[in-house]
Ligand SMILES: Cc1cc2nc3c(=O)[nH]c(=O)nc-3n(C[C@H](O)[C@H](O)[C@H](O)COP(=O)(O)OP(=O)(O)OC[C@H]3O[C@@H](n4cnc5c(N)ncnc54)[C@H](O)[C@@H]3O)c2cc1C
């Protein structure tokens with residue numbers, strides 16, 4: 395079976411972020427990037443499905459040249475090939491735009507299964523996968539925690555709120571958005587890293603997909619980003635670790651009266 | 654109804670949860686500022702019963718969507734039914750609460766109507782009939798103002814807790830209830846849902862704990878849990894965790910606090926190395942006293958903490974154990 399995985403690259407968790415001149419994005423210089431957390435789980439799930447059912451794993455990523463790093467990592471872990479959507483027109487797309495671009499290639503690739511993360515850690519739209527399913531005409535399920543495949547039939551465990559779950563079945567081809575924790579992502583092996591060097595990465599531009607600026611114009615415009623004013627009533631303790639610990643215990647006992 | 658606001662209300666077996674009223678409150682507020690009408694829509698089994706309850710709210714009408722395929726929730730069924738209703742009513746805005754169900758179908762619905770969806774919003778502003786929506790970006794590190802462009806309808810989902818359920822305006826007269834017979838062909842709903850269930854092996858009940866020591870990704874790995882365990886022991890507290898700690902297998906899943914884990918409200922919640930993402934906060938912000946230890950002074954956990962220590966948790970835990978032991982020894 396052919397499985398496509400959508401990988402997004404996002405700033406690392408502890409990156410110190412500053413706003414760009416335009417105030418509608420971050421200053422990317424000096425920031426290190428990593429694969430969006432649920433996307434890494436989606437990739438692992440694809441690799442395990444391939445090991446069980448055969449076929450190939452195709453990685454799709456949309457972004458500037460820096461995303462090559464995420465792509466190479468995925469290839470080193472065992473993905474078979476990659477599609478890098480790279481074009482200045484692709485910068486700052488909303489979820490609709492990203493789904494439109496991805497759908498153009500996946501329409502002709504016709505994978506049996508498309509896996510995305512449930513949400514990106516930077517803009518957090520939680521929409522790209524579901525819109526992509528709509529564009530491809532695939533059934534979908536979101537927040538998936540387990541996948542079973544039996545021939546043409548797919549059965550997945552969805553996470554619901556407050557510790558509830560639900561199994562849902564559907565025919566293939568289908569699209570699933572993957573939740574973190576579904577599996578244990580592997581590390582790339584040395585052999586994998588060597589093999590990745592000869593795996594194909596095809597580049598795709600807006601022109602090649604027949605997409606003009608009106609096809610990609612956002613339905614959702616970022617007006618501005620800013621550092622939020624924190625509404626905090628927190629009483630911050632000061633001093634050395636010892637002093638803060640002593641103060642805290644005193645306050646918990648005499649002020650909050652919880653000890 | 655044309656150019657008004659349509660609120661999607663989620664119901665569960667005819668029951669309306671807090672989020673249902675919150676969505677309605679959002680729609681009413683937005684309608685008041687835009688000077689337009691607000692209606693609501695409810696789908697599925699027992700939708701009529703839910704519709705009766707909704708009719709007590711100040712709305713122009715309550716729409717009830719009925720069809721055999723809507724008995725159990727599916728994204729196909731809900732998107733098709735709402736598409737039909739929206740095309741009939743032609744609202745300018747469709748308002749949701751950002752629940753897991755809404756995340757599952759709203760992007761599909763919006764895309765099928767060519768509209769944009771501003772998801773998980775925490776606020777909004779209206780100026781000269783222009784609506785600017787407020788979201789969080791980069792895990793709450795930045796706030797982000799967005800605008801929806803293009804023709805109506807525009808779609809917006811609000812985070813839980815942004816509007817208050819008790820702020821819903823009521824009216825003495827019942828609002829009219831309008832039933833839509835939705836025509837969905839059997840093959841149009843492609844997913845088959847089974848009954849929701851809980852994992853059987855839920856062995857700890859954190860909801861009963863008086864004290865909780867919770868750890869986040871700041872704990873770095875399972876090794877760090879040993880000293881934290883001693884702290885919990887000294888306090889007589891249960892250990893809990895943020896999601897990534899459980900995802901990584903450092904602690905079992907039933908220790909997870911948050912939207913997909915347990916909701917707790919102990920006397921003392923001590924959060925160590927937890928950033929305080931909204932999905933975590935909803936599970937613990939009802940705690941009586943919250944202490945947060947985090948090396949990042951800007952971490953969102955400090956929005957809900959009573960006491961805060963900005964620093965390395967590994968430097969603080971040792972002295973804290975000592976102080977607690979001292980206190981206990983002195984009685
Ligand atoms: C649909 C959905 C459902 C979710 N459900 C849940 C849920 O139920 N529960 C939940 O918790 N999350 C849930 N999440 C995930 C949530 O969005 C966050 O990703 C998660 O809560 C972050 O966990 P964290 O704070 O431990 O990690 P991070 O966000 O990585 O934060 C780690 C923190 O530790 C601090 N730190 C690092 N080292 C140290 C140190 N030495 N000393 C002190 N501080 C340190 C850092 O400054 C940082 O603030 C859900 C997400 C989605 C999309």
Ligand SMILES: Nc1ncnc2c1ncn2[C@@H]1O[C@H](COP(=O)(O)O)[C@@H](O)[C@H]1O
Nearest residue numbers: 400401456510511513514519520521522
């Ligand atoms: N630029 C991108 N390249 C590849 N996949 C993406 C991109 N943006 C979003 N995705 C996928 O869509 C998912 C949801 O993203 P979002 O809708 O932004 O929350 C991510 O987890 C990715 O799997």
